[in-house]
Amino acid sequence: MLTELINYGHRVRRLELPKSAVPLHCMAVSAGYEQRINEVYSWDGLQRGDAPFLVIQHTLVGEGRLDFAGTHYRLTPGQTMVLSLPHAHRYWLERGGHWEYFWMVLNGREALRLAREIIDAAGPVSTLPMPIVDRLAAACLTLIDRTDISPGEASSATYAAMTALHDGVFSARATPERSLPPAMARVVTHIEANLARPLQVERLAAVAEMSRGHFVRQFTLATGQAPSDFVLARRIDHIERLLLATDMTVAAIATATGFADANYMAKAFRRKRAMAPLEFRRNGRLRAGT
Numbered sequence: 001m002l003t004e005l006i007n008y009g010h011r012v013r014r015l016e017l018p019k020s021a022v023p024l025h026c027m028a029v030s031a032g033y034e035q036r037i038n039e040v041y042s043w044d045g046l047q048r049g050d051a052p053f054l055v056i057q058h059t060l061v062g063e064g065r066l067d068f069a070g071t072h073y074r075l076t077p078g079q080t081m082v083l084s085l086p087h088a089h090r091y092w093l094e095r096g097g098h099w100e101y102f103w104m105v106l107n108g109r110e111a112l113r114l115a116r117e118i119i120d121a122a123g124p125v126s127t128l129p130m131p132i133v134d135r136l137a138a139a140c141l142t143l144i145d146r147t148d149i150s151p152g153e154a155s156s157a158t159y160a161a162m163t164a165l166h167d168g169v170f171s172a173r174a175t176p177e178r179s180l181p182p183a184m185a186r187v188v189t190h191i192e193a194n195l196a197r198p199l200q201v202e203r204l205a206a207v208a209e210m211s212r213g214h215f216v217r218q219f220t221l222a223t224g225q226a227p228s229d230f231v232l233a234r235r236i237d238h239i240e241r242l243l244l245a246t247d248m249t250v251a252a253i254a255t256a257t258g259f260a261d262a263n264y265m266a267k268a269f270r271r272k273r274a275m276a277p278l279e280f281r282r283n284g285r286l287r288a289g290t
Contacts, residue, residue, distance in 0.1 A: 002130075002137040002245060005102060006060070010034045013144045017151045024155040025108040026162060029053060031143035035061070035100035042092035045085050053107040054115040056161060057081045057091075058136060060246060062098035063256075066091040068124045073193045075099075076256045077248060078241040080126050080136070082165060084115045089124070102140045106158050114162045118169050123189050127237070128168035130244055135164035183208040184222040187215075191231055195238055196258050199231045236272045239265065243281040250277050 012032035057080070064075035068089045075081055075091070083089060093099045106115075118126075128136075139161035143154065180188060190207045191199060204227050205215035219227050235257045242253045251262040259265035269277050 005137040005141045020151050025110040026158045027108045028143050028154050028158045029105040031104045031140050033102040036093050037098045045087040045089040055083045057103040059101045061100035064099045073125045077246045122169045132164050132168035201227050244284045
């Protein structure tokens with residue numbers, strides 16, 4: 001469905017739905033697929049009114065930035081941002097930058113409840129499996145394409161988006177991380193948000209507020225992997241998603257995942273997946289087309 005949304009093209013739609021006699025508690029307000037190139041684009045979470053709502057925004061190409069109550073994130077391809085408003089945050093496009101994404105603005109007490117649970121568990125930025133991203137894209141496409149959509153159908157698409165996020169964040173894979181000790185969970189969140197940046201063990205130990213040796217022992221005990229192995233595994237996972245979900249070059253993917261150059265990334269990927277990055281992309285897309 002992500003491919004279908006991309007092929008559909010850029011469009012923004014505000015839903016004008018008839019008021020229901022019986023309120024629906026998970027509803028879409030607007031949705032879109034768009035790109036921003038070298039322009040002013042900035043949203044302040046405390047200057048968008050007092051009515052509560054939430055934003056889901058998935059980056060496809062380029063890069064945005066998010067300041068979430070003082071914590072900074074780079075929003076790179078393959079990452080999904082979830083925000084509940086009003087809240088002290090700002091997301092924006094850097095001067096001269098390029099950012100392409102699809103998004104949904106939702107409201108209703110059930111949608112907001114799920115959004116708060118998701119943000120509490122995983123923070124405002126997640127790297128979700130491709131099947132989850134496909135479900136989000138399908139919901140977005142329904143909302144922007146169905147000109148005759150009814151309130152019930154719009155609510156159904158909204159629930160589909162929220163339950164996709166639920167499955168992506170509260171899956172069996174995510175459960176062990178939610179039970180990590182607070183310091184280790186903080187480090188994992190930092191790693192996920194900064195895969196494009198240097199992630200030396202000394203920096204991770206500082207995030208955990210521990211000495212280097214004590215941090216390495218505690219992190220390995222909590223996750224079953226040494227910090228450097230954990231970081232590499234997350235980077236390889238992110239490379240896979242970018243290869244399948246985008247047309248980024250290997251060099252661009254290397255930059256987005258913290259590798260010094262494309263050759264170094266390709267060697268690391270081949271060691272872990274036994275094939276070159278472009279071979280992985282080709283094989284993955286062939287399977288998707290069958």
